[in-house]
Amino acid sequence: MTLQHEVSIVTDTRTPTGDEVVTQVSALVEETFARLKPVLAAAEALLAEPAGRTAEALHGIRPQVIEALGGLVIGAGFVSAPHVLTDQEFGFEWWTCAGAEGGEPEQLFISLVPDSPNFLDYTRQSWFTVPRDSGRRHINGPYVDYLCTDEYTLTFTVPVSCEGGFAGVVGADVYVREFERTVSRRLRSLGRHAALLNAQGRVIVSNSVRQATGSLVRDVDVPAWWTSGAEPCTTSAGATLRRCGDSPIALLVTR
Structure with missing residues (x-):
């Protein structure tokens, strides 16, 4: 694996840095995916019946979608693969939390007509x-x-x-600002610069203004680290890199 500026990576045999952060992030990820399990079960049960493969029939999973909302989850739903539905090419059943606290969930509508100027080709x-x-x-x-x-x-x-093939996805949206609010205390408690990164090395949240959300970490070749197995490691400069459980999120701690 290569790093910028010829920084080498070695196996970290010391007590891991950021155990509490890794544990918390792993738990948040699993909690979010757990909220999607009833939505997934409802969607697959609906599509198992030919009568369930229509745009109108998708409303049948609405109770499970709405139940998934709350906590960090501000949007959830099902998005079909092309031609899974029998009466239209695309399918979209997505709901969001209302802006005002205590308000009713709101359905999100998008253009599903390919010839429309506002068409969103979500398959990309x-x-x-x-x-x-x-x-x-x-x-x-x-x-x-x-x-x-x-x-x-x-x-x-x-x-x-x-029927053994890909039929779409169920999903949940989480605001980064709410994710940051949840993990910020433990990130700050590390006493060093720390950031949570995606698999491309892009910052999700950090405890430093020098690493803004969406910025790309360039000192460490994070994609290469993921490709090589994402084992906990320490750079020659003293930075540590750890995966957060089974998620595609890593904790980078630097001096």
Whole structure:
């Protein structure tokens, strides 16, 4: 694996740095994906019946989608693969938390007509393509969600199966600012510069103004580290890099 400025990486045999942060982030990730399990079960059960493969029938998973909202989850739903539904090419059942506290959830509508000037081809979005191509759950972001909120967002998605094939994804949106609020105290308690990164080395949150959300870490080749197995490591400059559980999120702690 290569690092910028010829910084070498060695195996870290010392007590790991940031245990509490890693544990907390892992728990938050698992909690978010756990909220999607009933939505996934409802979507797959619906699609298992031919009568359930219509745009109107998708409303049948609405109770599970709305139940998934709350806590860090500010949006959730099901997005179908092309031609899974029998009456239209694309399918989209997505709900968001209302702006005012205590308000009713609101359904999100997008243009599903390819010839429309406002058509959103979600089949090109990473939150859709990665689960489709890998068959595994995925966390996309941080990215600015221009469709819904104009805020930095993390989107958690899980592939949906129908008759052994890919039928779409169920997903949940989390504001980065709320994720940051939840983990910031433990990040600050490390007493060193620390950041949570995605698999591309982009900052999700950090405890330093020098590492803003969305910025790219360049001192460490994070993608190469993931490709090589993402084992806990320490650079010759004293920085540590650790994966947060089974998630595609890493903790980088520097001097």
